[in-house]
Amino acid sequence: MRLLLVEDKDSFRRLLVQALIGSHWEVVAVGEPRAALAELSLRSFEVLVTDLRLPGMSGLELLKAAKRMQPSLRAVLMSAFGEPRDIVEAIRWGADEFLPKPFDLDQFSQVLERLRALAAAPPPDSREPWLVHAPAMKALEQGLIKAADSAVPVLFHGERGTGKARAARRLHVLRHPQAPFQALAAGSLGPDGPGEGQLALLQGGSLYLSGLDQLPPAQGAGLARAMDSEAGQGVRWLGGARELAGVSEALRSRLGVLTFHLPPLRERREDLLPLFWSFLEGLARREGRPVPALERGTEKDLLQRPWPGNLRQLSWTVTQAWRATTGTVLAPLAAEGLENRLALSLPWPRTGPMEAMLAEVAQAAEGALLRKALQGRKADPTAVALELGLTLRSFARALREHGISLEDEGHG
Numbered sequence: 001m002r003l004l005l006v007e008d009k010d011s012f013r014r015l016l017v018q019a020l021i022g023s024h025w026e027v028v029a030v031g032e033p034r035a036a037l038a039e040l041s042l043r044s045f046e047v048l049v050t051d052l053r054l055p056g057m058s059g060l061e062l063l064k065a066a067k068r069m070q071p072s073l074r075a076v077l078m079s080a081f082g083e084p085r086d087i088v089e090a091i092r093w094g095a096d097e098f099l100p101k102p103f104d105l106d107q108f109s110q111v112l113e114r115l116r117a118l119a120a121a122p123p124p125d126s127r128e129p130w131l132v133h134a135p136a137m138k139a140l141e142q143g144l145i146k147a148a149d150s151a152v153p154v155l156f157h158g159e160r161g162t163g164k165a166r167a168a169r170r171l172h173v174l175r176h177p178q179a180p181f182q183a184l185a186a187g188s189l190g191p192d193g194p195g196e197g198q199l200a201l202l203q204g205g206s207l208y209l210s211g212l213d214q215l216p217p218a219q220g221a222g223l224a225r226a227m228d229s230e231a232g233q234g235v236r237w238l239g240g241a242r243e244l245a246g247v248s249e250a251l252r253s254r255l256g257v258l259t260f261h262l263p264p265l266r267e268r269r270e271d272l273l274p275l276f277w278s279f280l281e282g283l284a285r286r287e288g289r290p291v292p293a294l295e296r297g298t299e300k301d302l303l304q305r306p307w308p309g310n311l312r313q314l315s316w317t318v319t320q321a322w323r324a325t326t327g328t329v330l331a332p333l334a335a336e337g338l339e340n341r342l343a344l345s346l347p348w349p350r351t352g353p354m355e356a357m358l359a360e361v362a363q364a365a366e367g368a369l370l371r372k373a374l375q376g377r378k379a380d381p382t383a384v385a386l387e388l389g390l391t392l393r394s395f396a397r398a399l400r401e402h403g404i405s406l407e408d409e410g411h412g
Contacts, residue, residue, distance in 0.1 A: 001116060002043065005029040006036045006050035006062065007078070016049070019105045024116055033057035040069045046119035047112065052079035052086060060090055067094050072122070074115045078103070117201040121180035124169040129278045134268035140167065143260055148174035153227075153237040153255045155212070157244050158262030161312035164240035167262055168208040175236065180205030183405070186212050186239070187380055191219055193226030199235055208238040212255065213246030214380075220248035227254050265307040265314065275311065276302055279318040280330070292322075292330040301333055323347060367402035374404070 003025040007013040010031065017029050028045075030036050033054050039045075048066050052059040059077050066073055077090045080101035087098045096118070097111050132141045144167070147154055154171060156164040165183055172181050180202050184194075186209040194207065215223070226232050239255040241247050247256065265272065277291075284291045298321075307313055317333050324331035349360035373384050385395035399405075 001046040001119060002026045002028065003047045003049060003112070004036060004039055004045045006031075006033065006048070006054065006059070008032060008051060008054055015105075016108070019108065020112075023109075023112075025112065033059075033062045036062060037065060037069075040066055044070060045073060047074045047076065047115050049076045049078065049112075052077050052090075053081065060086065060093065063090065063095060064093050072119075074119055076111060076115070117180045117203070117205070118178075120201050121182040121205060123178055123181045123205070124173055126173045126177050128166075128169065128173075129282075130166070130170050131271050131274045131278060133270040133274060134263070135270075136263040137268055137271060140260055140262070141170075144171050144174055147171060147258055147260075151175075151236055152257045153239070155239045155241065155244070155247070155252075155256045155259045156262055157241045157259060159264050159310060160242060161310035162262035162264055163311050164262050165208060165210060166311075167260065168206070168238040168240065171238065172206040172208075172236070175206070176204065181208070182206075183208040183210065185210050185381075186215050186223065187219075189219070189223065191222045193223035196229075196231050199226070199229070199231035203231070203234040206236040206238055208240065210240040212239045212251055213241035213243050215248065215251070217248045217250070220251045224250040224254055265310045269303070272303055272307075272314075273299070275314060276318060279315050280322065283319065283322045290328070292325050292328055294330050295332075298330060298332060305336060366398065367404070370398060370402060370404055 001024055003020070005013065005016055005027055007016065007029070008031050013029050013031065017027055020027050025047075028039055030039065033050075033056055036048075036050070048063070050059040050062055054062065059079070063075055063077065066075070073094075075090075075095045076097045076099060077086075077095050078099045078101055079086065090098055096115055099108065099111065130141075132138050148171060154168075156167050158164055168183065169181065172179070182198075182202060182205070184207070189209075199207075209223070212220075227235075227237055237255055239247075239251070244252070244256070244259065276294075281291055309316070320334045321331045347364060349357040349364075351357070370388075373388060374381070381395065385391070388395065390398070
């Protein structure tokens with residue numbers, strides 16, 4: 001992980017760099033803000049550590065500029081003259097820590113270790129929509145609120161696409177919103193579950209494992225041992241499965257201390273329109289476009305459909321209608337079942353030379369093909385890679401480039 005250190009006093013800058021030798025950090029150290037901004041324009045960093053008083057620009061001004069360039073950047077401000085208003089302003093602009101000088105190097109290392117965990121496993125966005133109009137969802141929300149008062153493992157079960165991963169994120173936010181959170185497909189783990197290093201990063205945070213009912217018993221036993229380990233005891237364990245009966249006894253006895261059923265969309269009809277609008281508003285916000293209006297016929301069509309694919313199908317349908325919209329009214333919804341036949345429908349490339357347009361289409365097609373190949377098989381990425389004729393390394397690189405996760409995606 002990369003750390004950008006900004007400190008104008010040469011001796012103190014060298015001391016901090018020396019303290020980080022042999023650590024997990026690749027350190028870039030500079031003495032003034034302009035050099036820091038130049039580094040931020042060239043490469044990504046996980047953490048910024050900066051003094052508050054710097055030549056030409058304050059550390060707070062640097063923090064604001066850095067956050068605009070790299071919004072996910074974690075930040076630590078240091079100062080021997082920090083006023084309360086400086087601390088408040090720094091936190092408002094996204095600083096994670098404010099270290100008053102002089103500070104102990106062990107304290108500095110502890111702060112960076114916590115930020116390393118948060119950079120590797122960032123907590124979910126507490127502003128992520130969570131809609132609970134239907135009675136079944138209201139009951140679920142009350143259950144999650146009660147569960148938040150304890151650290152017991154929780155197992156979510158329900159049909160594919162009902163939102164098990166989303167419910168896990170909701171519980172994490174209710175319990176400890178600033179703690180690390182990671183979601184993984186259980187089948188992507190080794191025979192002994194997550195390693196000590198991975199669990200060390202998640203201490204005090206949560207690990208959500210999807211597809212537990214697809215694990216063979218031997219792999220389930222290895223995961224159970226990881227949960228019982230010393231490092232495993234410091235993690236809040238969350239799991240997801242379609243069928244509870246498919247989860248091995250070793251895991252059910254540990255992860256199934258508390259279970260929650262995620263109702264299918266057909267059993268939460270009161271949530272249909274709010275969910276539809278939530279997806280649509282999210283697309284409009286990301287692309288900086290106004291939210292289109294919804295014709296009465298489209299609304300009627302939306303409410304009459306059975307939605308067997310649950311939230312995933314609803315999200316796909318919203319996206320397709322959004323892409324087809326050119327005016328102020330949302331285009332009609334795609335025909336039912338079309339999501340399977342149009343899995344390779346691609347957005348038009350930006351106008352330009354034919355070679356560049358073809359390259360952009362090929363890139364989009366590669367992502368669509370990867371998603372199709374993984375559909376329903378995320379627990380077995382090795383087999384998928386072999387079928388595609390890719391090494392595991394190149395397969396992992398392609399997934400990363402297209403932003404494809406092996407976890408039970410947002411609506412799992």
